[in-house]
Amino acid sequence: MESIWARPEQAARGPRPAHSRAAVAAAAVRLADAEGIDAVSMRRVAAELGAGTTSLYRYLSSKDDLLDLMVDAVLREQPPPEPTGDRRSDLRTLADATRAVMLRHPWLAAVQASRPNIGPGSLHWMETWLTAVDGLGLDADEMLTAVGTLQLFITGAVLGELAVRASGFDMNRWMAEQGSYGDAIVAGDRYPRVAHVMREARGPHAGDRAERTFAQGVERILDGIVTG
Amino acid sequence: MESIWARPEQAARGPRPAHSRAAVAAAAVRLADAEGIDAVSMRRVAAELGAGTTSLYRYLSSKDDLLDLMVDAVLREQPPPEPTGDRRSDLRTLADATRAVMLRHPWLAAVQASRPNIGPGSLHWMETWLTAVDGLGLDADEMLTAVGTLQLFITGAVLGELAVRASGFDMNRWMAEQGSYGDAIVAGDRYPRVAHVMREARGPHAGDRAERTFAQGVERILDGIVTG
């Protein structure tokens, strides 16, 4: 119910806690980085921390709280690049940095997409984003829209990139796995344009597509935001 | 391992199946629409279908298969709008239609983002997308990049919109819940720009932001794709 950021960490009385929110978050992040977000269960995190399973509930009140802490932990560890004043360049740098954090912690994009986070780490990033669009002649509302557009595109792009990467997606391997189904798509005339693109996409430079889609998408959006 | 689309539905011998893949998918979609994707468990779906729990595994080989079928079911039920030939208009219409399906089935965006789907329904949509960017002078690679940019933006935007909606996000209510933490953000000088935007965003027109962010984002991306 009540956000974890509104509750104090330290209690006034009683025995000293053996751990801390930060330590719990760090253990969870370590686990998620190494074995994926699905490996992050309360039992596994507790084990990683060297604590009893239900002891975690002394530091947070639900697994959702744990996810909030994880997101904030990585955003604090990797703070946003300092703005230089060149707005277009700053926004591009922020976009690249965001993508980099999300690729470094492959669970981050999905977790962030599914729940708004408003911890100190997120706020610092948000402050930097807003700084980068400040002075462009936008009112508060337009600033939010501009930053929102960029962030949403980044999230979508990285999610797609990771999904493809996670499934070990390789057009040639995939075609072989699909067998007759894949052949039917490429050979049949039911989806002629899909078939055409699939044949072309088998080329060797297919691996760079995610990178280029991202860069070009950011530029297109910047075109619309930074006029001049 | 092997995609469900590559396996035949009907067996040559033996008793007639009491259900079908389509019926299983329909039951799951009904459940997800009514109670959210978390309500979609094999037991619940089987109950909805009037079958034994593990009977489902006669129709699909894992829950992932079920998710694939669900995505394809709604994309078949709601096929893409026919292209008119006006490429910019067609792309805008496709973007709106995609957003509409995702809002109608709030679980769709998340499921689609986390796993590439290549069922007949997805392929029909993809074919239509490619049709809309055909004749713009793009090669196969650039077409994929253009469509990808749009789709990723749409996914990200809807995910954000749904996350905000799901948490019943209301800036005023939220501020009250956060108590001192929220006050500290808005009153303090640690995040001045965030504080400023938060104060402005409390206005009455805040509800339209998602819609406007989406529409503007699409236009910006179209600016970059449809030159002239």
Next chain:
DNA sequence: TTCCATTGCGAGCAGTGTACGCAGTGGTCT
């Protein structure tokens, strides 16, 4: 020194995905 809020945590509950094995069914072949 007493008090009691707070701690760590074992036991247990309701839920999950799915492997396995069994009885029954009904097309295919002799």
Next chain:
DNA sequence: AGACCACTGCGTACACTGCTCGCAATGGAA
């Protein structure tokens, strides 16, 4: 027609999940 056996539905069971409850131990405040 009769036998075969691939296929069906599905009950049972297992290892896992998030989380509640209750209890003994701790240590700052009174």
